[in-house]
Amino acid sequence: MNQTLQELFAKVDAAKPAMMETWRSLVDRDCGSDNKAGVDAVGQDIKAFLEAAGCRVRFHEYEKAGNMLVAEYGDMSKPFVVLTGHMDTVFADGTAAARPFTVKDGRVTGPGALDMKGGDTILMYAVKFLIEAGYDRYPIKVILAGDEEVGHGKSEAGKDYLAEVKGAVMGFNMETGFIDNGIVIERKGCCRYRWDIDGVGAHAGNNPEAGRSAVKELAHKLLDMEALTDFAEGTTVNVGVIGGGTVANAVPEHAWCIVDVRFRTMAGLARVEKGFEEIAKKTYIDHTATKYERTVLVPAMERIEGSEKLFERANEEAQKAGLPAMKAIAVGGGSDSAYLTMAGIPTLCAMGVKGEFNHTVREWAEESSLTEREKLLLTCLVTL
Ligand SMILES: [Zn+2]
Known part of the structure; x- marks a missing residue:
């Protein structure tokens, strides 16, 4: 130069x-x-x-x-x-x-x-x-x-x-x-996920035993997801928005949530995603089905x-x-x-x-x- x-x-x-x-x-x-x-x-x-x-x-x-x-x-x-x-x-x-x-x-x-x-x-x-x-x-x-x-x-x-x-x-x-x-x-990196759970709808008064509550299934899974948070590792899981059901007198057929994950390392993210896979596979309420997808990935x-x-x-x-x-x-x-x-x-x-x-x-x-x-x-x- x-x-x-x-x-x-x-x-x-x-x-x-x-x-x-x-x-x-x-x-x-x-x-x-x-x-x-x-x-x-x-x-x-x-x-x-x-x-x-x-x-x-x-x-x-x-x-x-x-x-x-x-x-x-x-x-x-x-x-x-x-x-x-x-x-x-x-x-x-x-x-x-x-x-x-x-x-x-x-x-x-x-x-x-x-x-x-x-x-x-x-x-x-x-x-x-x-x-x-x-x-x-x-x-x-x-x-x-x-x-x-x-x-x-x-x-x-x-x-x-x-x-x-x-x-x-x-x-x-x-x-x-x-x-x-x-x-x-x-x-920190950031990911977002949309989860959808399908259950079986039923009348809350006439035949509640026939219903399979998607909201209840989500409630269990929500806690499992947030349990993946590890502050020391710098990885957090936040179920920020949830929804489900239509009326109070029906066993909810559908529930959903939007989850935000923050991570310091890609390994931290991999750990959470492995956990998500297991949570999705697991069923608390029989005859419910869970699926999820990642909608945002910022490494x-x-x-x-x-x-x-x-x-x-x-x-x-x-x-x-x-x-x-x-x-x-x-x-x-x-x-x-x-x-x-x-x-x-x-x-x-x-x-x-x-x-x-x-x-x-x-x-x-x-x-x-x-x-x-x-x-x-x-x-x-x-x-x-
Ligand atoms: Zn910029």
Whole structure:
């Protein structure tokens, strides 16, 4: 590389107006997860930017979800670094017009300003600056999902992620940053299940003995499910919603529930799912039938030693470069970083612009963190 870190930093400061403009252009458009056309249009703009910077860009195309952008720079047969993020937001069409990108008192607002158009902007410029500087430490792969906010439920993006990250030495996810400089090295995973139990209906007064209560069967199974909770392991099972029966004077023929499972490790999830299988097979009330299905899977970003070490080194190099000290944190909410740690790749998450109140109208991002976090990412890529 023919530029020092300090020269790169000067370049970042000089480019701030252009970076703000890119940030604005990404925020001021509707690209909620359900708006495939909107997300894909953002993908085309980022493709144009990264191609102009010198990357090769391709897409994984999905019929019912925003496409996944993959950009590469360098010889990908060598160990490479992954920069990742997502292009979709949680906001409905019309939000971009109703409350566009606004900067006031050092705070940036607008749909997805924090989650995660600021981080996307940082990622795009890091690639551009490094290519301009003749960066050759690692080949770079950029992965930007188009349906992260809905957990890739209608696409193959999860599977494609796992295939794309194979061969990476480390990863940086430009997700929402934290005000207190927390860098995420662990995230709980989340699954959701729908259970349905069929029994035999009967009149509660005339022939109750002929009935087989689905509600009663569910009551037993509900307790079995929640008994799988293990706080020490970091695995919780919450039967959050239940329903069943139709009227008080009938033995209920049907019952259902929706269950949320949180887990720190994929092994914790496997234990619960094995338990679910046994609970479904078991019958407390004869002639009842139970079935269930998983409707949501957000894998856990497991805490791996590699991420802990990567964080220590990043924190040291950041402070050497004059950037603020950081702390390693674990959080409850999921991100695509899980697909990197599942492949054993040391990963730092929440590297994007800092702010608060994701997924709400109160969402805001700290303007000054745009260049600060740009410098942090460059420091990581140049020194780690
Ligand atoms: Zn996000």
